[in-house]
Amino acid sequence: xxxxxxxxxxxxxxxxxxxxxxxxxxxxxxxxxxxxxxxxxxxxxxxxxxxxxxxxxxxxxxxxxxxxxxxxxxxxxxxxxxxxxxxxxxxxxxxxxxxxxxxxxxxxxxxxxxxxxxxxxxxxxxxxxxxxxxxxxxxxxxxxxxxxxxxxxxxxxxxxxxxxxxxxxxxxxxxxxxxxxxxxxxxxxxxxxxxxxxxxxxxxxxxxxxxxxxxxxxxxxxxxxxxxxxxxxxxxxxxxxxxxxxxxxxxxxxxxxxxxxxxxxxxxxxxxxxxxxxxxxxxxxxxxxxxxxxxxxxxxxxxxxxxxxxxxxxx
Amino acid sequence: xxxxxxxxxxxxxxxxxxxxxxxxxxxxxxxxxxxxxxxxxxxxxxxxxxxxxxxxxxxxxxxxxxxxxxxxxxxxxxxxxxxxxxxxxxxxxxxxxxxxxxxxxxxxxxxxxxxxxxxxxxxxxxxxxxxxxxxxxxxxxxxxxxxxxxxxxxxxxxxxxxxxxxxxxxxxxxxxxxxxxxxxxxxxxxxxxxxxxxxxxxxxxxxxxxxxxxxxxxxxxxxxxxxxxxxxxxxxxxxxxxxxxxxxxxxxxxxxxxxxxxxxxxxxxxxxxxxxxxxxxxxxxxxxxxxxxxxxxxxxxxxxxxxxxxxxxxxxxxxxxxxxxxxxxxxxxxxxxxxxxxxxxxxxxxxxxxxxxxxxxxxxxxxxxxxxxxxxxxxxxxxxxxxxxxxxxxxxxxxxxxxxxxxxxxxxxxxxxxxxxxxxxxxxxxxxxxxxxxxxxxxxxxxx
Numbered sequence: 001x002x003x004x005x006x007x008x009x010x011x012x013x014x015x016x017x018x019x020x021x022x023x024x025x026x027x028x029x030x031x032x033x034x035x036x037x038x039x040x041x042x043x044x045x046x047x048x049x050x051x052x053x054x055x056x057x058x059x060x061x062x063x064x065x066x067x068x069x070x071x072x073x074x075x076x077x078x079x080x081x082x083x084x085x086x087x088x089x090x091x092x093x094x095x096x097x098x099x100x101x102x103x104x105x106x107x108x109x110x111x112x113x114x115x116x117x118x119x120x121x122x123x124x125x126x127x128x129x130x131x132x133x134x135x136x137x138x139x140x141x142x143x144x145x146x147x148x149x150x151x152x153x154x155x156x157x158x159x160x161x162x163x164x165x166x167x168x169x170x171x172x173x174x175x176x177x178x179x180x181x182x183x184x185x186x187x188x189x190x191x192x193x194x195x196x197x198x199x200x201x202x203x204x205x206x207x208x209x210x211x212x213x214x215x216x217x218x219x220x221x222x223x224x225x226x227x228x229x230x231x232x233x234x235x236x237x238x239x240x241x242x243x244x245x246x247x248x249x250x251x252x253x254x255x256x257x258x259x260x261x262x263x264x265x266x267x268x269x270x271x272x273x274x275x276x277x278x279x280x281x282x283x284x285x286x287x288x289x290x291x292x293x294x295x296x297x298x299x300x301x302x303x304x305x306x307x308x309x310x311x312x313x314x315x
Numbered sequence: 316x317x318x319x320x321x322x323x324x325x326x327x328x329x330x331x332x333x334x335x336x337x338x339x340x341x342x343x344x345x346x347x348x349x350x351x352x353x354x355x356x357x358x359x360x361x362x363x364x365x366x367x368x369x370x371x372x373x374x375x376x377x378x379x380x381x382x383x384x385x386x387x388x389x390x391x392x393x394x395x396x397x398x399x400x401x402x403x404x405x406x407x408x409x410x411x412x413x414x415x416x417x418x419x420x421x422x423x424x425x426x427x428x429x430x431x432x433x434x435x436x437x438x439x440x441x442x443x444x445x446x447x448x449x450x451x452x453x454x455x456x457x458x459x460x461x462x463x464x465x466x467x468x469x470x471x472x473x474x475x476x477x478x479x480x481x482x483x484x485x486x487x488x489x490x491x492x493x494x495x496x497x498x499x500x501x502x503x504x505x506x507x508x509x510x511x512x513x514x515x516x517x518x519x520x521x522x523x524x525x526x527x528x529x530x531x532x533x534x535x536x537x538x539x540x541x542x543x544x545x546x547x548x549x550x551x552x553x554x555x556x557x558x559x560x561x562x563x564x565x566x567x568x569x570x571x572x573x574x575x576x577x578x579x580x581x582x583x584x585x586x587x588x589x590x591x592x593x594x595x596x597x598x599x600x601x602x603x604x605x606x607x608x609x610x611x612x613x614x615x616x617x618x619x620x621x622x623x624x625x626x627x628x629x630x631x632x633x634x635x636x637x638x639x640x641x642x643x644x645x646x647x648x649x650x651x652x653x654x655x656x657x658x659x660x661x662x663x664x665x666x667x668x669x670x671x672x673x674x675x676x677x678x679x680x681x682x683x684x685x686x687x688x689x690x691x692x693x694x695x696x697x698x699x700x701x702x703x704x705x706x707x708x709x710x711x712x713x714x715x716x717x718x719x720x721x722x723x724x725x726x727x728x729x730x731x732x733x734x735x736x737x738x739x740x741x742x743x744x745x746x747x748x749x750x751x752x753x754x755x756x757x758x759x760x761x762x763x
Contacts, residue, residue, distance in 0.1 A: 003529035005561060006569045039557050216598070217438075217623015219662040221630055224602065225401040232399070258669060259619040269433070275590075275616040282591060283598035283620040290602040306591035310599065313552040 010041040011235025014243050014294070015205050019090055019178060020126025021153050026089050028208060028294045029245030032235060035292055036314040046315045048089040048295040049304055050128055051082040052251045054096045055113050056103070060261075062274040064300050075113045076120035083125040085301045087308030090126040092157075092249065092297045093117055098141050099132035107137075111144035118149050128155040128297075130249065139166035146171035157249060158182030158210045161189065164197055172202040180247060185212035185222040187229050187242075194241050207244045208295070215254045216284045223248075224291050231292040245294035254281045255299055278302045286310060318373040320347035326366045327359060336360055349374060378566045378575045380407065381517060381542065384493035385446050386469035392544070392606040393577035398567055401632055407577070408629040409601045410446040411621070412473055413613045414583045417452030417461045424461065427612065432468060434618045439636055439661050443622040445613040447471040447495075449583075455481025459488050466492040473497050473519070473579070473609070479506045490514050495607075497521070497546055497579060501531055508540045519546040519579055524554070525561055532573050544606070545574070548581035555585060556599070563604040577606030586611055597621050602628065636661035637687035640707070642715060643680040645671045652677045653720035653760060654712065655746065655753075656704055658685035658693050666750045674757035679716055683707045690724045701733035708738055722746040722760070 016030035030044030037043075055075045058065060068085065072078045075093065083091050095110050097103040105113075118127055129145055131138030142156045143166070155178040159167035164181060171177045181197055183189035190211050198204050211230060214220045227246060234243040254260055260277035262270065270276060281303040285296045289311070298304050318326075324346035332342065337358040339345035348354040349370065356362060356370045380394025390410060397403045413431040415424055428448075435444040448465035452458040455478025462485040465472045472494035476482050486496055497519025499507040504520075511518035520535065520543050522528035528545060535543060547558045565574040580600045586593040593610060594617055600608055601624055610617070630636050638661045644652075645668065657667050659682050668680055683704055685693035693699035708721065719741045723730060725748035735743050747756050 001533070003526050003565075003573075004569070004571075005525070006564050008568070036553075036556055037560065038553075039561070215623075216620040217627060218665050219627065220624060221400065221627040221632070224628065225399070225632065228399045229401055256669070258672070259623075270615040270619070272616070276619055278591060279594040279616040280620040282594040283624055286595045286598040287602045287624055290599050302591055306589070306595045309589075309592060310552070310595040314556055 005039070008040060012238040012240075012243060013044070014231075014234055014245050015207075016044060017178060017205060017208050017245055019128065019153060019155050019208075020123070021151070022123050024123055024125055025153070026126050028247070031294075034231065034235075035290055038315070043315070045294075047289050047293070047311045049087055049308055049311070050090045050092040050247075050249075050295060050297045051085055051088045051304060052092045052094060052130075052249070052297050052299045053078045053082045054094045055105070055110070056097045058299075062277055062300070064274055064278070064302055068301055074116070076116040079117040079127075080120050080124075083121055085304055087304040088125065089295075090128055091117075091121065092128040092130055094130035094252070095132055095141055097132070098137050099134055100137050101134075102132070104137075107140040107144040110141040111148040114145040115148040118152055118154075126154070127152060128157060128247075130157045130297075135160055135162040139163040139170075142167050143170040146175040146177045149177070150175050153178065155180055155208055155247070157247065159193070159197065161193065164193055165200070168197045168200050168202050172197065172206060173200065176206075178206050178208060180208045180210045181244075182210040183212060185214075185219075185226045187211075187226055187233070190226075190230060191239075191241050194244060198241075204240070204244065208247045209242075209244045210247055210249065213248045213250045213253050213288070214284075215250070215257045215259075215280060216287060217259070218253070218257060220284070220287065223288060227288065227291040227293060246292060247295045247297070248285075248288045248293040249297035250284045250288060251281060251297050251299035251303075254284050274300075278306075282306050318350060318370060320350040323349050323356070323370055326362070326370060328361045328363070331361050334361075376575075377570055377572060378563075379541070379577070381544070381577060383410070383471055383495065383517065385410075385471040386492075390446060390471070395563070395567065398564065400628065404631040404633070405629050407606065408625050409605055410471075410607045411597070411613060412447035412449035412471075412607060412609045413445045414449045414451055414609055414611055415461055415465060417450065417457040424464070428464070428468065431613050434613045434615055438622055438626060439638055441622075441626060443618060445470065445610070447473050447607065449473040449475060449609045450485075451475040452478075452481065454478055458482070459485045462486075462489050462494065465489075466494070471495070473607070475519070475609075477503060477521075479503055479510070482507065483510055486510060486514055486516065495519055495544060495579075497544070499531070499535070501527065504531060504535060505538065508535055508538050511542065512540055515542075517542050517544050519544045520576075521546045521548055523549060525558055528558070528562075529573055532576070536573070543576045544579050545576050546579040546581065547605075548579075548584055550584050552585050552596070555580060556603070559600060559604050578604065579607045579609060580605040581609045583609050583611045590614075590617070593617060594620070598624060601625055635687040638664035638682050640682050640684045640711075642712060643668065643682060644677075645680055646675055646677045648677040648679045650715065650717045652679055653718050653722060654679045654681050654716060655722040655757075656681040656683055656708075657724050658683060658688065658690050658699050660685065660687055660689045660693070663689055663750075667753065670750045670753040671757060674754040676757040676761050678757060678761075679718070681707070681712060681721075690726045694727050694730075699727065701730045701737055704730070704734060705737035708741070720744065720760075722756075725749075 181193035466489035
């Protein structure tokens with residue numbers, strides 16, 4: 001008996017969402033099969049890679065990251081450097097300094113920084129904006145930034161249970177940007193947020209889910225299973241309330257764990273901090289991509305190179 | 316193909332119709348249960364031996380579970396029943412091998428061994444190391460001495476060659492180690508299969524694509540050999556991924572047992588020596604269905620994320636991972652430094668210990684037995700209570716720690732009063748609700 005390939009019926013397609021404008025716009029999603037299952041059906045768009053830039057300089061950056069931004073004096077310059085890293089599809093600007101328990105940069109100042117970065121990019125790569133993880137403050141800065149970048153088709157990460165109304169009303173409805181509902185590894189919450197936000201009038205095709213992230217080894221099974229289940233529901237059960245593409249900002253997680261931060265003096269057996277951090281970032285990224293994340297956020301140029309190499313080899 | 320309940324019913328002798336000796340009310344009910352895997356066919360005392368075999372085979376798991384010898388230990392590969400862990404659980408964790416090439420100089424090989432075996436540590440109760448040494452010599456040159464060297468490393472051995480004479484000599488030299496013989500292909504499979512069978516070892520089957528692999532497995536099964544591992548060694552990432560995924564899917568979705576075997580993925584043959592790409596591929600084939608990965612090398616940069624990933628992925632979704640109960644000094648915490656108590660749910664431990672470490676404040680983290688659940692869950696289940704904390708503190712902590720300051724997780728602030736009554740010598744404080752606030756809390760506590 002010769003080998004008969006399993007031929008599962010392709011599922012319903014994931015929504016295709018466009019970030020940015022013009023010839024450098026990036027498309028996320030659109031697939032109807034699992035990641036790199038090109039043997040089942042053609043895959044519309046490859047997995048996309050974003051590079052993380054903060055509005056302030058990274059603390060204790062490893063050499064590969066420090067070198068990339070050496071001499072850059074402001075966020076706009078850093079964003080331009082980041083956009084030039086090979087393998088990068090879009091740039092993620094994270095407003096760390098907006099945190100009220102930190103520098104508490106005002107929404108107006110954040111908007112000015114975002115505008116300068118957007119102008120400096122000049123459409124070379126789409127822009128994604130991340131907040132400070134303070135729900136109230138993020139709603140404020142997203143409002144001002146979304147207004148300043150109107151027409152840029154920018155993705156705002158994230159709209160959470162606590163602030164989705166404000167974020168969806170301003171960034172989503174008033175300024176027509178893309179928004180990212182965030183649910184911490186909870187498929188029911190993911191679904192609920194998508195429903196609530198679309199009920200407010202935001203087009204489902206303007207949503208990119210952030211379903212939670214963790215570093216490999218840190219409760220990461222929840223991330224994998226959440227993505228597995230969401231893709232299963234969207235594709236095989238045709239659940240339109242979960243068929244948004246998924247963006248997983250992993251670098252803020254992976255560069256915070258012991259494996260990526262413990263010094264060589266403290267952990268002499270472990271070897272180079274940079275090698276460990278890069279490997280943690282690569283492995284975490286590949287695992288979420290293999291489960292179905294349509295885009296990831298990474299920090300180190302070497303991680304971006306490796307993940308991009310793998311994605312291209314599998315496409 | 317799997318038998319349905321009705322098919323099994325037809326095979327059961329009707330001479331003792333509905334005798335109930337199997338514990339089920341009717342033969343039909345019993346047959347249905349057997350088909351679903353809920354009962355063993357052997358419970359029926361009247362089934363003939365040949366029928367028994369037929370039914371046992373058809374109701375056996377779709378993917379073989381095979382034992383592998385790992386030095387003094389034993390491991391297992393395969394036996395998976397689902398494609399996604401949330402559907403039930405993955406059962407056999409991916410195992411890793413580092414590669415020793417016979418073409419390298421003795422010095423290079425010794426250096427490689429030294430480096431690879433240095434990665435050996437414990438993470439949440441599990442030993443993390445490369446379970447196999449993979450010795451490779453495609454043409455057979457110098458294979459036996461290298462295999463002997465590898466067999467002395469106290470782990471499993473995989474011998475890769477296409478040369479029968481070399482394979483024969485190497486396998487005989489380390490027969491007690493029960494190596495996996497990786498090298499059967501369409502030209503040599505008869506000899507290789509006989510050699511593997513003679514030594515009672517697993518045979519790695521090599522073919523460049525799915526069709527030829529299928530054909531070769533059928534031929535080997537016809538020779539009576541079902542102790543097989545399917546080796547994906549294509550030199551091309553895309554083909555390798557398709558083969559690994561399709562082999563697993565064919566067995567589990569299609570119920571086709573020709574592909575119901577574990578896989579070996581030669582990752583080393585795909586990396587081109589790039590360690591970053593090795594990290595990427597190791598993660599990919601751990602998440603997607605590789606049973607044994609042959610890596611260039613195992614170093615800490617590869618291992619730390621990889622073993623964490625594997626440990627997470629292969630946890631049973633119904634059984635949480637647990638951190639060992641005990642006292643964990645943070646930032647060189649000593650006996651006079653304050654104690655922070657929390658539960659033994661591994662995720663809680665990781666998050667809390669990371670934040671406490673970040674605070675830079677010397678202290679002691681106490682991990683209490685709470686059944687492996689999170690703070691609120693274990694509290695609700697009565698497994699994390701004033702009594703259980705007090706018992707742990709009096710029995711395990713008071714003899715070792717002189718400080719009498721104990722910080723409770725904010726979410727169980729309600730335990731404060733009762734705990735003060737049970738531990739009158741202690742100053743009981745209530746910490747923050749969220750781990751992220753611990754840095755600030757700990758620093759303020761010691762006035763830093």
